[in-house]
Amino acid sequence: MLGKLLDLLAEGKTLSQYDLAERLNATPQAIAASLDFLNHAGYLRKVCPAKICCGKQCAACPFVSAALENPPALWEAVRMKEGREADFHAPRPYPPLGKEKKW
Amino acid sequence: MSCEYCDDAKFNKTGSGRAKTNARVIALLGQPNSGKSTLFNTLTGGHQHVGNWPGKTVEKKEGEFQHKGKRYIAADLPGSYSLSAGSEEEIVTRDYIAGGEADVVCILADASQLERSLYMLADFAPLNVPAILLLNMMDVAKDKGITVDAKLLEERLGIPALPFVASNPKDYGAFYAAIENAGRMIKTPPALPDTAEKSDVLASADIKFKWIENLLDGAVKKTQESAAAFSRFDRIATSRVMGKFLAIGIGIAGLIAAMIPLFAIGGAATLAPSLLGPPAAAFLLGVGFSPFLTSLIVGSVLNTFVFAIEMAAFVFGITFVFSFLEDIGYMARASFVFDSVMSKLGLQGKAIMPFFVSLGCTIGGAAGTRIIDTWGQRTLAMALMWAVPCAAILSVVPVLANIFFGSGTLFIMLGIFAVMVVHMMITAKVFGRSLVPEEGRTGMIMELPPYHKPKWGLLFKTMLLRSTDIFLRAYKVVFIITIVFFCLTWTADGNVENSIIYKVGRFIDPVSRFFGLGWQLFMAFIAAAFAKEAVLGVLSALYLGSGNIFETAVSKSTETAENFGAVLAEAISKPEALAFLFAMSFTVPCVNAMASTYLENRSMKWTLRIAGYYMVTALFLSLVVFRVSSLFF
Numbered sequence: 001m002l003g004k005l006l007d008l009l010a011e012g013k014t015l016s017q018y019d020l021a022e023r024l025n026a027t028p029q030a031i032a033a034s035l036d037f038l039n040h041a042g043y044l045r046k047v048c049p050a051k052i053c054c055g056k057q058c059a060a061c062p063f064v065s066a067a068l069e070n071p072p073a074l075w076e077a078v079r080m081k082e083g084r085e086a087d088f089h090a091p092r093p094y095p096p097l098g099k100e101k102k103w
Numbered sequence: 104m105s106c107e108y109c110d111d112a113k114f115n116k117t118g119s120g121r122a123k124t125n126a127r128v129i130a131l132l133g134q135p136n137s138g139k140s141t142l143f144n145t146l147t148g149g150h151q152h153v154g155n156w157p158g159k160t161v162e163k164k165e166g167e168f169q170h171k172g173k174r175y176i177a178a179d180l181p182g183s184y185s186l187s188a189g190s191e192e193e194i195v196t197r198d199y200i201a202g203g204e205a206d207v208v209c210i211l212a213d214a215s216q217l218e219r220s221l222y223m224l225a226d227f228a229p230l231n232v233p234a235i236l237l238l239n240m241m242d243v244a245k246d247k248g249i250t251v252d253a254k255l256l257e258e259r260l261g262i263p264a265l266p267f268v269a270s271n272p273k274d275y276g277a278f279y280a281a282i283e284n285a286g287r288m289i290k291t292p293p294a295l296p297d298t299a300e301k302s303d304v305l306a307s308a309d310i311k312f313k314w315i316e317n318l319l320d321g322a323v324k325k326t327q328e329s330a331a332a333f334s335r336f337d338r339i340a341t342s343r344v345m346g347k348f349l350a351i352g353i354g355i356a357g358l359i360a361a362m363i364p365l366f367a368i369g370g371a372a373t374l375a376p377s378l379l380g381p382p383a384a385a386f387l388l389g390v391g392f393s394p395f396l397t398s399l400i401v402g403s404v405l406n407t408f409v410f411a412i413e414m415a416a417f418v419f420g421i422t423f424v425f426s427f428l429e430d431i432g433y434m435a436r437a438s439f440v441f442d443s444v445m446s447k448l449g450l451q452g453k454a455i456m457p458f459f460v461s462l463g464c465t466i467g468g469a470a471g472t473r474i475i476d477t478w479g480q481r482t483l484a485m486a487l488m489w490a491v492p493c494a495a496i497l498s499v500v501p502v503l504a505n506i507f508f509g510s511g512t513l514f515i516m517l518g519i520f521a522v523m524v525v526h527m528m529i530t531a532k533v534f535g536r537s538l539v540p541e542e543g544r545t546g547m548i549m550e551l552p553p554y555h556k557p558k559w560g561l562l563f564k565t566m567l568l569r570s571t572d573i574f575l576r577a578y579k580v581v582f583i584i585t586i587v588f589f590c591l592t593w594t595a596d597g598n599v600e601n602s603i604i605y606k607v608g609r610f611i612d613p614v615s616r617f618f619g620l621g622w623q624l625f626m627a628f629i630a631a632a633f634a635k636e637a638v639l640g641v642l643s644a645l646y647l648g649s650g651n652i653f654e655t656a657v658s659k660s661t662e663t664a665e666n667f668g669a670v671l672a673e674a675i676s677k678p679e680a681l682a683f684l685f686a687m688s689f690t691v692p693c694v695n696a697m698a699s700t701y702l703e704n705r706s707m708k709w710t711l712r713i714a715g716y717y718m719v720t721a722l723f724l725s726l727v728v729f730r731v732s733s734l735f736f
Contacts, residue, residue, distance in 0.1 A: 012546050017551065037184075072552060074548070075548040077546065
């Protein structure tokens with residue numbers, strides 16, 4: 001099942017745990033357990049919810065969206081089934097502030 | 104550090120120590136947050152020894168307790184996901200158990216999510232060490248409507264399986280009895296393949312998960328299954344096509360609901376200038392204030408009060424709608440169904456989250472793009488995000504639209520959302536080619552929260568807090584801008600045509616007229632790029648300050664701007680108003696959003712390029728809206 005789950009991710013779509021449960025003929029709880037394992041084994045990573053809103057920059061602004069408070073957990077592939085890294089996840093280094101480069 | 108209660112030697116040489124003290128060693132094993140430390144602290148109290156495992160940086164915790172005259176040593180093993188020896192904690196734990204240091208291993212599992220927490224047990228099972236399974240957090244499982252048949256699990260495993268609540272020491276009777284008599288091992292561990300195939304971690308894990316599935320089959324039941332109708336709703340809510348229509352429908356219904364407080368509370372607030380204005384003006388004039396100062400104070404304070412109340416009323420409604428949807432678990436589904444739109448715009452699916460954040464505040468949305476991996480995608484996401492109407496736009500636009508279009512405000516709002524979609528598609532085409540070259544895309548999993556009842560108390564508290572925040576901020580910004588612009592209209596001779604602002608305005612008027620905006624509206628448009636609330640202050644000062652408020656406060660007090668709305672509706676045509684509403688909605692969000700974008704993409708060139716693009720497109724939009732709407736109004 002774990003291999004099939006990674007194959008589904010390689011198709012490039014966004015799926016919910018319910019989609020995965022239906023396609024893999026498993027319970028959502030079993031899918032949640034699989035996600036935990038794949039995260040632990042380095043195949044998936046959980047998108048850090050703190051990054052979605054650091055809570056600092058927009059703290060001065062009273063217009064706060066409901067989506068800030070309890071974002072859904074997002075998982076993304078960092079390693080494919082065969083073990084190679086998902087190439088688009090290599091972030092480019094950022095230049096220091098004020099020292100722009102041509103990108 | 105030495106321990107008063109015990110001697111270090113006993114704990115550091117567990118085996119010999121055990122022989123010396125004749126104590127039974129209980130190892131506590133479990134994943135993080137399984138309740139291990141709670142159990143350990145309850146058992147050992149202050150009789151603990153904390154150190155490091157030899158040669159490791161991993162913390163070693165041991166303690167001693169007695170029960171019915173027998174002495175026990177409890178070892179709190181490091182919390183880890185499994186025993187697969189992937190981390191230092193896992194190596195320490197595995198070596199300790201495999202080395203036979205413990206007489207019995209107590210494995211703690213979270214009974215409310217056994218599928219997740221039994222992986223440790225599946226990893227432990229082949230080690231052939233006496234064990235007890237503690238089904239911890241049974242109270243939480245019960246609250247979730249989950250029943251666990253511990254007897255069946257015990258039968259299948261061959262070791263004691265005890266329902267348990269680690270935080271409740273009164274519940275420890277069965278646990279003490281079990282550790283006293285423990286000695287059984289798991290009878291049928293997962294049938295793992297030969298060594299050669301063991302290296303395939305996915306295949307091994309699949310076998311362990313199958314073992315867990317068989318173990319739990321029929322032993323775990325959910326008594327509070329979702330109602331069939333609810334499941335049907337969720338099927339529609341997460342459907343790629345129907346889900347979008349449903350989300351749009353709910354959004355429109357939400358907007359209508361949000362306008363109820365605006366019409367009710369805001370409507371009542373608009374009476375304030377005509378009720379309080381004349382007596383206040385008369386009082387100030389009576390105590391010797393000059394007419395100019397009187398009109399400034401009365402006009403600014405009262406009109407600002409009305410704007411602030413109207414904005415707060417709308418935010419009160421909109422916060423209720425969005426917080427309610429978030430609270431019951433629907434917002435995550437809305438973002439899920441719109442994820443595919445992101446790929447059409449050239450972005451990763453996870454970019455949908457910052458976009459939802461930007462519905463609240465563009466600054467937060469820009470900061471949220473940190474979850475996106477590449478610079479180009481982040482910059483493009485921020486460029487597109489500026490088109491998303493933030494809460495400031497969503498609170499200022501209804502206030503103004505209500506003045507000109509009354510119940511047609513809803514259609515203005517829907518029109519803004521429709522233009523947002525087109526704007527984003529065009530912007531993605533304009534900037535996409537240089538920012539986001541063709542890239543690979545892999546999928547993403549969005550873990551949708553279950554539906555649940557809203558927390559009403561928290562919901563109303565949030566609504567009140569946000570509305571108060573908006574009221575204070577709006578009052579502050581609008582008041583200051585009003586004062587500044589009001590002063591710019593001042594002249595020594597009382598002739599507004601000699602004021603600086605009027606001269607500048609007349610100078611730019613021919614150009615601004617081309618875009619469908621009178622010079623007053625054009626100045627408000629420029630102010631919108633600094634802060635959306637400033638628009639109300641500028642309009643208030645320019646339309647009421649150019650002589651009108653002076654007259655209303657001093658001589659025609661009963662019509663005191665029966666308020667600002669009446670003056671505006673008379674002075675600005677509907678096509679102009681419509682053009683302005685669209686222009687201010689799609690110009691630069693605010694100075695802070697610009698700064699935030701620069702801080703996130705660290706390119707002044709791209710930040711200014713995006714800002715320039717938004718100013719130009721907003722004016723173009725104004726031109727189109729004005730020309731088209733002139734045909735109808």
